[in-house]
Structure formats: C-alpha cells, structure tokens
Amino acid sequence: MKRIVIDPVTRIEGHAKITIHLDDAGQVTSTQFHVTQVRGFEKFVEGRPFYEMPGITARICGICPISHLMASAKACDAIMAVRIPPAAAWLRELIHCGQFVQSHALSFFHLSAPDLLLGMDSDPARRNVLGLAAKHPELAQDGIALRKFGQRIIEAVAGERVHPSGIVPGGIGQPLDPEIREEILMGLAPARDIARKTLQLFKGTLDQFADEVAHFGAMETMYAGLVDAAGALHLYDGAIRFQDAGGAVVQTVAAERYADAIGEAALRDTYLKAPYFKPRGYPGGIYRVGPLARLNVADHLGTPAADAELAEYRQRFGRVVASSFHYHYARLIEIVYALERIRILLDTPGILDTHVRARASVNALEGIGVAEAPRGILIHHYKVDEQGAMKWANLVIATGHNNLAINRSVEQVSKRYVHGDKLEEGMLNRVSAVVRAYDPCLSCSTHASGLTPLRIELLDAGGRLLDEIAT
Amino acid sequence: MRLPPEGVLIIGFGNPLRGDDGAGPYAARKLRCRGFSALEAHQLTPELAEAVSRVELSVFIDSRADLAPGEVRAEPVQESGHPELEHHASPGSILRLARQVYGRVPQALIVTIGAESYDLGRPLSDCVLRAVETLVEEWVAPSRESFGNEQR
Numbered sequence: 001m002k003r004i005v006i007d008p009v010t011r012i013e014g015h016a017k018i019t020i021h022l023d024d025a026g027q028v029t030s031t032q033f034h035v036t037q038v039r040g041f042e043k044f045v046e047g048r049p050f051y052e053m054p055g056i057t058a059r060i061c062g063i064c065p066i067s068h069l070m071a072s073a074k075a076c077d078a079i080m081a082v083r084i085p086p087a088a089a090w091l092r093e094l095i096h097c098g099q100f101v102q103s104h105a106l107s108f109f110h111l112s113a114p115d116l117l118l119g120m121d122s123d124p125a126r127r128n129v130l131g132l133a134a135k136h137p138e139l140a141q142d143g144i145a146l147r148k149f150g151q152r153i154i155e156a157v158a159g160e161r162v163h164p165s166g167i168v169p170g171g172i173g174q175p176l177d178p179e180i181r182e183e184i185l186m187g188l189a190p191a192r193d194i195a196r197k198t199l200q201l202f203k204g205t206l207d208q209f210a211d212e213v214a215h216f217g218a219m220e221t222m223y224a225g226l227v228d229a230a231g232a233l234h235l236y237d238g239a240i241r242f243q244d245a246g247g248a249v250v251q252t253v254a255a256e257r258y259a260d261a262i263g264e265a266a267l268r269d270t271y272l273k274a275p276y277f278k279p280r281g282y283p284g285g286i287y288r289v290g291p292l293a294r295l296n297v298a299d300h301l302g303t304p305a306a307d308a309e310l311a312e313y314r315q316r317f318g319r320v321v322a323s324s325f326h327y328h329y330a331r332l333i334e335i336v337y338a339l340e341r342i343r344i345l346l347d348t349p350g351i352l353d354t355h356v357r358a359r360a361s362v363n364a365l366e367g368i369g370v371a372e373a374p375r376g377i378l379i380h381h382y383k384v385d386e387q388g389a390m391k392w393a394n395l396v397i398a399t400g401h402n403n404l405a406i407n408r409s410v411e412q413v414s415k416r417y418v419h420g421d422k423l424e425e426g427m428l429n430r431v432s433a434v435v436r437a438y439d440p441c442l443s444c445s446t447h448a449s450g451l452t453p454l455r456i457e458l459l460d461a462g463g464r465l466l467d468e469i470a471t
Numbered sequence: 472m473r474l475p476p477e478g479v480l481i482i483g484f485g486n487p488l489r490g491d492d493g494a495g496p497y498a499a500r501k502l503r504c505r506g507f508s509a510l511e512a513h514q515l516t517p518e519l520a521e522a523v524s525r526v527e528l529s530v531f532i533d534s535r536a537d538l539a540p541g542e543v544r545a546e547p548v549q550e551s552g553h554p555e556l557e558h559h560a561s562p563g564s565i566l567r568l569a570r571q572v573y574g575r576v577p578q579a580l581i582v583t584i585g586a587e588s589y590d591l592g593r594p595l596s597d598c599v600l601r602a603v604e605t606l607v608e609e610w611v612a613p614s615r616e617s618f619g620n621e622q623r
Contacts, residue, residue, distance in 0.1 A: 059488070062513060110517060129517060130564065133571040140572045144518045151518070162513050 002026070002466070004418065008036075009432045016442050018431055019269075020414050028418050031411040033403075033435065035272040035442045042393045050079050050362070050388045051169050057380065057395070058163045063106065064441060066099035066154060067373030067398070069167040070236065071380040074369025076169030078256070079384055081363035087353035088171030093236040094345045095158045095167065096371065097338040100235060101191070102150025103374040104291075104331045104338075107439040108198070109143025112328060115433045116205060120212070121426035139201070142194040146335070149191045153342070156180045171357035181346055188343055192305075195335045199309065202332055209325060215416040216434045217324025217409030220245035222277055222287035223296040224401065226255070226372050231299035233337065235372040242277055242287065243297045247320040251279070255370035258379055262396065267403070272442070274403040275396060286408070289376025289401040290438060291330035296320050301333075303340035309333045324409050327437045331374075362388040373398040375441055399440040409434045423467045478527035480577075481509035482519060485534055490593035491586035495532040497595060498584075498603045505607065515560040523565055524573035531562040531581040532606075534599070538585030541598030543606055548579040582606065 002024075007017035019032045041060055048056060054072040058065035070092060077084055084092075114127045117136060126134070133140035151161045157176060158164035166173035206213070222245065226238035240258060242250045253261045265274040265282045277285030287293070296319075301307050310333060317326060345351060362384060369380045376398035383392040413434045417427040483499025485492040496511035503509040510522070515531075523529045531548065538544060550570065551563030560568070562581050570576040584603065587596040595603070 130567060130571065133568055137572050137574075140568075141521075144521055144572065148518045148521065 004423070004428070006428060006431060009435050016435065016440070018410055018435070020418055020431070022418070026419055028411070028414045031407070031414045031431075032269050033407045033410050034270045036270075037442075038271045042395055045390050045393050048390050050076055050367075050382060050384045050390055053380070053382065053390065053393075054167055054169065055163075055165070060395075060397075061441060062162060064099060064103050064373050064375070065163050066095055066158070066167070067371060067378050068380070069158075069164070070096055070371040071369040071373075071378045073167050073169055074371065075367040075380040075382045076369070077358075078367030078369065079362060079364050079382065079388070080170060080358070080360040082170055082358035082360050084171040084358050085353065085355045087175065087350055088356040088358075089236070090345050090348055090351050091157055091172045091176055091356065092167060094176075094342060094351075095154055095164075096236050097342045097345070098150045098153025098157070100150070100338040100374055101335055101342075102147045102154070103439075104335050105143055105146040105150065107374070107436075108202075108328060108331055109139070109147070111439070112433070112436050113139070113143070115429065115436070116202070116209075116328065120429055120433060124425055124429070127429075139198075142198060146191055146194050149187050152187070153184055156183065168357065170359055173357070175354045175356050176352055178352055181352065184342065185346055188339060192336070192339050195332065195339055196305075199332045199336065202329065206329075211416075212430065212433075213323045213325045215412055216430075216437060217405060217412060218322050219405075219408055219412065220322065221405055221408075222250065222280075222285070223293035223320075224277075224287045224289050224377060225294035225297040226370070226377065227252070227298055228302075230302075232302035233294055233298040233300075235338070235341075237371070240370070240377060241297045243293075243320070245320065245322070247296070249297075250277075255379075256368040258368065258370065258381075258396070262379075264396065264400075270403070272403045273396075273400050275401045276404065283404055286404040287401065288324070288405045289398060290327060290374075291334050292321060292324060292327045293376065294372065295330045295333065301337050303337050303344070305340055306333055306337035309336055324405070324434060324437050327439065331439070362386060373441075375399050375439055376401050397441070399438070399442060402438050402440065406435055406438055406440065409438075479507060479530065480522055480526040480528070481507050481530050481532065482512060482515070482523075483509065483532040484512040484515055486513055488591060490588040490590045491534050491540075491584070491596055491599045492589050493595060494534040494584045494586065494599050494603055498532045498582075498606060501603065501607045515562065515565055517560060517565070517568055519560075520565050520568035520572055523577060523579075524569040524575045526577050529562075529566075529577050529579040531579065533581060533583050534586040534589075535583035536586055536589070538583060540585045540587035540596065541602040542585040543582060543602050544585075545580050545582045548581050550576065 002022040004020040009016045017034050021030045023029050054069045057068045057072045060068050110129045114132050118127050155161040158166035223243045226234050227241045228234040228238045239252050239254050241252045244250050262275050263278040267274050276282045277287050301310050366383050378398045379396035381394040413431050417430045481499050481502050483495030485495040487493035487496050499509040499511045548562045550567040566576050
C-alpha cells in the first residue's frame with residue numbers, strides 16, 4: 001500500500017488536503033478529501049444577542065460574507081417574526097447578486113482560469129493569476145473589472161466591500177441612493193459584455209477538456225437548490241427542491257423545513273460535515289449544490305439572456321448535467337443571470353423607497369434563514385431565549401453539502417489520472433482541479449490560502465519516500 | 472513639507488478586529504479625512520492592481536510584528552511574482568500585476584508600524600495610535616518626496 005498526500009490543495013478558499021492510497025501495483029484504491037481546521041462558530045456564538053449574529057457570522061468568510069449576512073439576517077427576521085419591507089428585500093437581493101458576480105469572477109478568473117486557459121499540464125510556476133495576466137492580459141483585466149463591479153455594488157449599497165454593516169435584522173441599514181442606482185446602471189453594460197465574452201471564450205475551450213468532462217465528478221447524484229413558486233432559480237429566497245439523477249423532482253421543502261430533508265453525518269477524517277438527503281439515508285442520499293445543481297433543479301432561470309445560455313447548455317449536455325467539470329460553465333451562466341437580475345431590481349418601482357427596515361424584538365424563540373450562497377444552499381438555524389440570547393445554532397455551510405460529492409469526484413479523478421509510482425505534477429493538478437471546480441469555501445476566515453508551499457510525497461508501504469514534488 | 476495628495480494612493484490593510492493589525496486601515500481612514508485618496512482593506516487583493524496602475528505613487532500601510540511597538544519604517548516596494556497570488560497578495564505582487572495587466576506601475580513604498588498586540592477585539596494600543604497620528608501629520612507626505620525621488 002502506498003499513499004500520496006496533497007497538502008494543501010491550492011487555489012481554493014480555506015485549507016484542505018487529499019490522501020490517495022495506491023495498491024502495490026500502483027493503482028488507486030481509495031481517496032479522502034480532508035478539511036483540516038475547525039471554526040467553531042456554532043459554539044462560540046452561544047450567549048450572544050441574536051441581533052449580533054449577522055455581524056458575527058459574516059466573519060466566517062472573507063469571500064462570501066454577504067451569503068452569511070443574508071442567511072443570518074433572515075433567521076433574525078424570523079425570530080422577530082417580521083416581514084421586511086419590499087424595498088429591503090429587493091436591496092438584499094441586489095447586494096446578493098453583486099456578491100455572486102464578484103465571487104464567481106474570483107473563482108473563474110483567479111482560481112480556475114489558470115488551469116482552463118494555460119492548461120492542466122502547464123508549468124506550475126506560471127499556472128496562476130500572474131501567469132494568466134502575462135499570457136492573457138485582457139482576460140485578467142476583465143476578471144478584475146467584473147469582480148470590482150460586484151464589490152462596488154456591495155460597498156455602495158451595504159456600506160463596505162467586505163463584512164458590510166448594512167444588512168441588518170429586519171431589513172437594510174439605509175435606502176438606496178438614487179446616484180448609486182445610476183452608477184450601478186452605468187456599470188452594467190460593460191459587465192454584461194465581459195460576461196458574454198468570457199462565456200464565448202470558455203465554450204470554445206470545452207472540446208479540449210473532453211476527458212476531464214468525462215471524469216471530473218461525472219456521476220449520478222441528486223441535486224438541490226432554491227426555486228421560486230414558478231420553479232425558476234432564486235438566489236435569495238424560495239423553497240429547497242431536490243431532484244434525482246434522472247431529473248425527477250423528488251421533494252420540495254419550505255426552507256424552514258430543511259431538517260425534514262437534510263441529515264448531517266460526521267466523518268472520521270475531516271472537520272467538514274457531510275449533509276445527505278434524509279429519505280435516502282447516508283451515504284445514499286448524496287446530492288450536489290451550487291451552480292451545477294441550481295441549473296439542474298430550476299425549470300428556467302427567469303431572465304432572457306441567461307435562459308438563452310441555459311437552453312444552449314442543456315442542448316449540449318442534456319437536461320441534467322452530471323459532470324462537475326461543468327460547474328465552471330454553470331458559474332458563468334449565473335454571472336449573466338445575476339447581472340440581469342441587478343437590472344430588473346434597479347428598474348423595480350419602489351426600489352428607492354425609504355422604508356427599508358422593520359423593527360421588533362423577540363417574537364419567536366427559533367429562526368431559520370436560507371439563501372443560495374455562490375457555492376450552494378446556506379442555512380442558518382438559531383434558537384434564543386426570551387431575552388434574545390443565542391442558545392443554539394446550526395450552520396449548514398454551502399460547501400458542506402458537496403462534501404460527499406467532492407470526495408467521490410476526487411476518487412474518480414485519482415483513479416483516472418494517478419497511476420504507478422512516478423508522480424507527474426499535471427495528474428495531481430487534476431486531482432486539485434476537480435476540487436476547485438466546486439469552488440469550495442472551507443475556512444475563509446483564515447485568509448491563508450496559497451501561503452503554504454505545495455508539497456506532495458509518494459511513500460511506499462514502509463513509509464519510504466518514492467517521489468516528491470514541492471513548489 | 473506637505474505635498475498635494477493628487478497622484479497618491481494610500482492602501483491601509485489589516486484586520487481591525489485584531490488589535491494593532493488594524494493600524495493600516497485606521498491610518499488610511501485618517502488620511503482620507505485629510506484629502507488623500509485612501510483605501511482600507513482587510514487584505515490585498517488582485518483588483519487593487521487597477522487602482523494602483525493609475526497613480527504616481529502607492530503607499531501601502533501595514534502593521535508588523537518584528538518591529539518595536541510603535542516604531543515606523545518605510546521601505547520602497549519592488550515588484551515580485553509570488554506565484555500563489557490568489558484572493559490576497561503582497562504589495563510587490565500587486566505591482567507586478569499592475570504592470571502585466573495595465574502596462575503601468577507606480578513608484579511604491581510600504582510603511583510598517585510595529586505592533587504591540589494582535590489580540591482579538593482589542594483596540595489599537597496607545598503607542599500604535601500615537602505612531603499613526605504622527606505618521607498622518609508628519610511622515611507620509613515628506614516620504615512621498617524623498618522615496619519618490621530616489622526611485623525615479
């Protein structure tokens with residue numbers, strides 16, 4: 001028995017490692033994706049006033065704090081038993097769409113494009129955003145511009161680019177300034193051009209990745225995502241729809257009834273929980289969330305350009321797209337969708353209304369908030385005492401839903417590409433790349449991705465070093 | 472000597488929840504109030520390259536653990552190509568990105584302030600607070616001239 005350890009997996013958010021076991025013939029027998037740090041937010045928020053929760057839980061993540069703010073504020077709305085003013089809901093969704101644009105742009109342009117546009121087997125010293133900038137400076141400019149546009153929306157509407165203070169229990173901190181509305185409208189056209197151009201570029205590269213498409217988590221699982229009453233994608237609200245591998249809707253549950261459908265298993269070798277679809281048990285209830293799953297479960301997206309892209313996507317790959325390689329494609333379509341939603345929201349009569357916050361104290365001792373994070377469904381579930389002090393919290397983080405799927409994908413890719421007792425950087429990069437396809441956000445609060453040098457060792461059954469790669 | 476702030480971009484970075492790590496953002500905020508173009512950031516990110524490419528001088532302000540508490544040091548920044556530039560970066564890699572993507576790189580220096588404590592939830596320590604206030608009043612503007620001219 002031999003063991004390969006990839007530690008850390010690079011170009012993801014947070015820290016993880018991968019262990020690959022090989023038999024004496026050099027064939028992969030098993031793999032394990034480990035998340036190597038614990039955050040503990042569920043425990044240390046106990047005793048805090050519930051209205052602090054959005055501000056506290058936003059600190060879970062430096063990349064997608066908006067998602068935590070949304071889910072947390074919605075859980076607080078439920079504890080206050082208020083229905084927030086319409087303008088507040090629109091502004092929350094507007095900020096949320098800005099978050100999708102910037103987060104998806106980060107994932108595609110900064111983290112995955114080096115693999116996709118420079119090549120899985122290209123020189124690892126240049127397979128990064130600097131190498132991308134050297135070879136495709138216009139693309140790097142586009143990535144920066146798109147991310148900046150999303151961040152500007154967050155900053156302008158919610159107060160700050162990272163960990164904004166403007167998303168509060170009961171609504172939004174302040175109404176939308178008409179000048180900010182005009183500024184965002186002005187930025188939409190160039191952002192849409194970048195999104196369209198990037199989609200065309202990506203679609204043109206797909207034929208090069210036929211083998212990766214066939215082996216990057218190409219497997220039968222269920223899918224889960226939020227849909228509105230008409231079955232359309234909704235990022236901020238809606239019910240959780242579970243779909244089987246064949247495309248049939250298995251169950252749709254109101255977001256606050258998530259526990260009826262979702263169980264959580266603890267695994268031995270990782271701190272990341274492993275949610276599963278309860279009626280099918282563990283591990284048979286494996287499902288995927290995030291862009292790929294959202295595009296599978298939604299009947300349609302509800303905006304014209306994104307729906308046209310969805311139609312082409314489904315024409316090429318079928319009604320249910322099974323390969324996790326296509327998370328990239330789905331992510332780009334979602335950028336188009338988010339930009340269209342931003343336009344729709346800004347054109348909504350009443351978006352400038354000044355009544356943007358409902359005020360109340362504790363009216364319920366339990367609250368659940370659910371929203372789509374860029375990486376998938378995010379659930380915040382709180383219990384408080386009569387004074388509003390937190391007694392208990394359960395956070396089901398988007399990446400967690402994909403834990404079982406990431407593990408299976410790592411195994412599939414390893415069995416396809418890792419052989420023998422000679423390591424090749426490109427084959428191990430593919431093992432990391434399939435993890436990147438999910439854009440996992442493992443422990444964003446550490447902000448340390450990429451600082452640790454990549455070191456991969458190949459050991460024989462006696463622990464003898466057979467080969468080693470360090471960057 | 473006080474120089475006009477045009478053409479200068481101040482980027483103060485650090486985590487305001489970690490005691491003196493918030494020195495950079497605090498300095499940036501104070502300087503913005505004094506008419507400078509100044510950004511506060513938890514960490515440096517690639518998109519800062521665009522803003523950096525448009526100015527004559529970038530001044531990065533950060534805290535530092537290996538200086539005496541309250542000590543201030545200013546050094547020129549050289550371009551660097553740290554390969555792990557992802558969603559955070561070093562001043563040098565921001566400069567490299569600015570050159571590669573926008574074809575222009577400004578002169579740059581990094582001002583570091585010795586930290587006393589990085590404890591969670593602590594405010595800036597007294598010596599760091601004084602250092603920032605001194606820096607804002609007396610240091611940054613002259614340093615633009617001296618370091619800027621050396622780099623030309």
